[in-house]
Amino acid sequence: MSIKVEHLNHIYGEGTAFEQYALKDVNFTIEDGEFVGLIGHTGSGKSTLIQHLNGLLRASSGAIYYNGENIYTEGYDMKKLRSKVGLVFQYPEHQLFEIDVFTDVCFGPKNLGLPKTEIEARAREALSQVGLDESFYTQSPFELSGGQKRRVAIAGVLAMEPEVLILDEPTAGLDPRGRDEILDKISELHRERNMTIILVSHSMEDMARYADRLLVMNHGEKAFDGAPKEVFKHYKELEKMGLAAPQITYVVHELREHGVDIADDLTTVEEARDGILKALKEL
Numbered sequence: 001m002s003i004k005v006e007h008l009n010h011i012y013g014e015g016t017a018f019e020q021y022a023l024k025d026v027n028f029t030i031e032d033g034e035f036v037g038l039i040g041h042t043g044s045g046k047s048t049l050i051q052h053l054n055g056l057l058r059a060s061s062g063a064i065y066y067n068g069e070n071i072y073t074e075g076y077d078m079k080k081l082r083s084k085v086g087l088v089f090q091y092p093e094h095q096l097f098e099i100d101v102f103t104d105v106c107f108g109p110k111n112l113g114l115p116k117t118e119i120e121a122r123a124r125e126a127l128s129q130v131g132l133d134e135s136f137y138t139q140s141p142f143e144l145s146g147g148q149k150r151r152v153a154i155a156g157v158l159a160m161e162p163e164v165l166i167l168d169e170p171t172a173g174l175d176p177r178g179r180d181e182i183l184d185k186i187s188e189l190h191r192e193r194n195m196t197i198i199l200v201s202h203s204m205e206d207m208a209r210y211a212d213r214l215l216v217m218n219h220g221e222k223a224f225d226g227a228p229k230e231v232f233k234h235y236k237e238l239e240k241m242g243l244a245a246p247q248i249t250y251v252v253h254e255l256r257e258h259g260v261d262i263a264d265d266l267t268t269v270e271e272a273r274d275g276i277l278k279a280l281k282e283l
Contacts, residue, residue, distance in 0.1 A: 002030050002031055002034075002066070002163065002196050003029070003030040003053060003065070003066055003085075004028075004029045004030075004064070004065040005027060005028050005029070005053075005062070005063075005065075006062055006063045006064075006065070007026075007027060007063070008023050008025070008026040008027070008049075008052065008059050008062035008063070009023055009024055009026075009059060009060045009061045009062050010022045010045075010048055010052065010057065010059055010220075011060040014060055021220050022048040022220050023048055023220045023221075024219075024221050025221065026049065026062070026221065026222050028225055030164075030196060030198065031196075032163075032194070032196055033194040033195070033196055034196055034212055034213060035187075035190050035196075035199070035210060035212045035213070036196075036197065036199070036213050036214070037206075037210070037211030037215070037228070038199065038201075038214075038215050039200075039204070039207060039214060039215070039217070039243060040216060040218060040241070041218070041241055041243060042242075044217040044218055044219060044220070044241075045219070046168075046200050046217050047200070049217065050087065050166050050198065050200060051087070052064060053087075053166060053198070054081055054082045054085035054087050054166070055078045055081050056082075056087070058072070059072070066081060083108075083112060083160045083161075083162065084160075084162050084163045084164065085162060085164045086158070086160055086162035086165050087157070087168070088150075088153050088154050088157050088165070088166065089168055090168045090169040090170075090172055090200075095156060096142065096152060096156075098141070099140065100138050101132070101136050101138070101140075101141050101152050102127070104141050104156055105123040105126055105127055105152065105156045105159050106119050106120065106122075106123045106159070107156065108156055109123070109160060109161075119159075122161065123155070123159050125159075126155040126156070126159040127152075127155045129155065129158055129189065130151040130152075130154050130155045130185055131151060131181070131185060132151055136148070145178075146173055146178070147174050147175075147178035147181065150171075150174070150178075150182055154167070154170070154182075154185075154186075162195070163195065163196060164195070164196040164198065165189065165195055165196070165197050166197075167197070167198070167199050167200065168200045169200055169201060169202070170183075170186070170199070170201075171201070171203070171206070179203075179206070183209075187210050199211065204232070204245055204246045205246045207246075208228050208246045208267035208268050211228055213227060213228075214227070214228050214231045216231060216238070216241070216243070218241045223237075223241065224238075229265040230265075232246065232265075232267050233265060235249050235250070235253075245267070246267050248266060248267055248268060248271070249266075251272060252266045252272060255279075260276075260279050261279050262275045262279050
């Protein structure tokens with residue numbers, strides 16, 4: 001297995017008058033090669049949770065196992081963990097700081113102490129994987145578009161050759177085309193390299209399209225854990241949490257209320273199209 005979280009708690013301001021639970025008794029297991037979507041309203045604990053998975057934050061109590069090893073065991077190699085569990089933050093400028101794109105992407109593998117030839121080979125491969133050719137190598141990362149910055153930030157993590165890739169709102173602020181390009185690249189990595197993906201997003205449409213499984217956080221606790229089709233059946237409960245289901249879910253339920261014989265677990269435009277055409281043919 002890849003990641004196992006047991007009874008995880010994180011308390012901000014522990015022992016003070018401002019004590020507050022950010023995570024409360026969270027439990028789940030993510031197997032190798034899964035594409036997991038993590039959703040929740042602002043303040044639900046999503047960002048706090050993902051920063052525990054590669055050791056950036058330490059739990060107040062509980063345990064996290066990576067490939068069977070408890071990362072809180074004394075002497076555990078956190079540097080190695082962070083090379084295997086890569087985290088791309090929401091704002092790429094927080095991860096970009098070198099003079100040019102190629103040097104920036106080389107930074108991670110260089111810190112692993114690899115030979116120069118391997119460092120540069122990894123950087124070229126990572127930039128190719130995110131769709132950036134040699135014309136970008138000498139450009140300043142700060143002069144790139146928002147979508148290009150995201151690609152460079154992702155490439156910087158990929159150059160570490162992680163087994164798990166965690167992305168916190170990787171398409172925030174991008175136009176529809178840029179969003180689709182980034183998510184298609186992430187999906188491609190998942191398929192071709194069997195990489196475990198954990199994607200944080202507010203877009204229910206993206207979750208329905210890309211994720212195999214959804215974890216829903218609410219006030220620091222895990223509220224739902226299952227396939228998108230199953231989770232989105234609870235759309236009324238999600239609404240009470242400040243979330244929603246994909247727009248197609250509402251269209252489907254409206255059609256069913258008007259007597260159209262259509263499945264109640266359709267979540268994408270393509271599924272709804274096929275379901276509606278089938279219902280029309282049967283009529």
